[in-house]
Amino acid sequence: MRGGSVAVVGGSIAGCAVARAAARGGAERVTVLERSPGHLEDRGVGLCVLLDRYDELVRAGHLDDGIRHHPVTARHWVARADDGDPRGRVLWVQPMAMHSYHWGVLWQGLRERTPDGVEFRPGTAVTAVGGAAGADGPAWVETAAGGREEYDLVVGADGHRSVVRTAVCPEARSEYAGYVAWRGSFDARLLDTLPGGAARWPEQEVITACYPGGQVVLYRIPGLTPGSTLVNWVFYAPAPEWLKRADEDSDPLGFQVGSLDTARHGELAELAERVLPPYWAGAVNLTPVERILLQPIHDLETPRRTAGRLLLAGDAATLVRPHTTSGAAKALQDASAFEDAWRAAGDWSDLLPGYDRERGEAGHALVDLSRRLGRAQVTGAPDWSAIDEPGMTEWWRRQLGTTGGFGGLALDRKPNPPSATGR
Ligand SMILES: Cc1cc2nc3c(=O)[nH]c(=O)nc-3n(C[C@H](O)[C@H](O)[C@H](O)COP(=O)(O)OP(=O)(O)OC[C@H]3O[C@@H](n4cnc5c(N)ncnc54)[C@H](O)[C@@H]3O)c2cc1C
Known part of the structure; x- marks a missing residue:
């Protein structure tokens, strides 16, 4: 599919990556609306990406060795x-x-890799989004500055307390x-x-x-x-x-x-x-x-990631507890799946369900895993004074279950069975 206008709400990890994916996919106009007016990098600390997920994301063109790690x-x-x-x-x-x-180094790297034609509008808080119920009408955004703008597609990459999510699935609630x-x-x-x-x-x-x-x-x-x-x-x-x-x-x-x-x-x-x-x-x-x-x-599951011409990515789509070490990888995988769905789609009505199918299941599996790991490591942890190495490997294997997923599920969704390495 080529052409069309895309608004991306949020210019963090998912927002930069989705904007790049849309531009590479062939969108005619991509605009990133970011609430924060200044540099974001000073606010971040650390995060990790498992090597297997990293290699896949390099192959998909969403990470590279030039970003310091x-x-x-x-x-x-x-x-x-x-x-x-x-x-x-x-x-x-x-x-x-x-x-x-460093979150800020990763963010800077992704921001610098966003194609020149993408318009970034820092200091632009989106207050509401909407559009026709089906995929045949345009979507719109309203900003705190006032006024309504129409786009062919609005992507919610606006994180934990997403405004776009309240339009896509108002029933979804994050759980403390x-x-x-x-x-x-x-x-x-x-x-x-x-x-x-x-x-x-x-x-x-x-x-x-x-x-x-x-x-x-x-x-x-x-x-x-x-x-x-x-x-x-x-x-x-x-x-x-x-x-x-x-x-x-x-x-x-x-x-x-x-x-x-x-x-x-x-x-x-x-x-x-x-x-x-x-x-x-x-x-x-x-x-x-x-x-x-x-x-x-917190964690949060959504029953759907798309509605009409609205689509969710990153933490706006699913929020997992940090124990899975998967937040950034998951956001970049969403962008990669979005780009694949865009390239495969004949029109908007193909793009949105294709992406939803691809990423919905992975999101549910990761939220489940993050809850299990949270219980096993924090609220229902074993007696650490009594446990030894064989006990630890068995305990870890039980948490990962049959699907694995520590660090994020494989992009191609092939089974990712747990191993003692956690990969
Ligand atoms: C400044 C910052 C620092 C972070 N530091 C770390 C860290 O050190 N370690 C870690 O593991 N994770 C960190 N995170 C979270 C991490 O980026 C996410 O968990 C994950 O990578 C998924 O990213 P995301 O882009 O989906 O969501 P987020 O990173 O939460 O980004 C959402 C973006 O949307 C913007 N936004 C929200 N609402 C609106 C709105 N109404 N209108 C316009 N823009 C809006 C926000 O300002 C933000 O930039 C940080 C996030 C931010 C924003």
């Missing part, structure tokens, strides 16, 4: 040791080949998982101030330090400045009392980097000292307060 080869599961070992007792060394990214992720990052050179220094932690290891009630995952990522390295961490924990009190509707919003106060930072530091092996507590507590954010964990 850090190689990861193994995930070390540890828990506080009775003998006081500062790195903790090793429960399992899980082979795991991934690339870790009942726990939070504190997240932070700091200059990796600071590790040298810890007893034993940075040498205690080989550069390609991901650490998962488990405790009753949660875990912290730590890994290195490239910094925004070429040549620099950051330590990124995600600390799953019960929701703090003040957050519960502030959010009686049980759908807490969390807060961005730069808004954590000293008292609440003190609570996090105390939790780290109390539950983590000392080296990893020390690492978390090297983080400057202004580099910490709090993200309540």
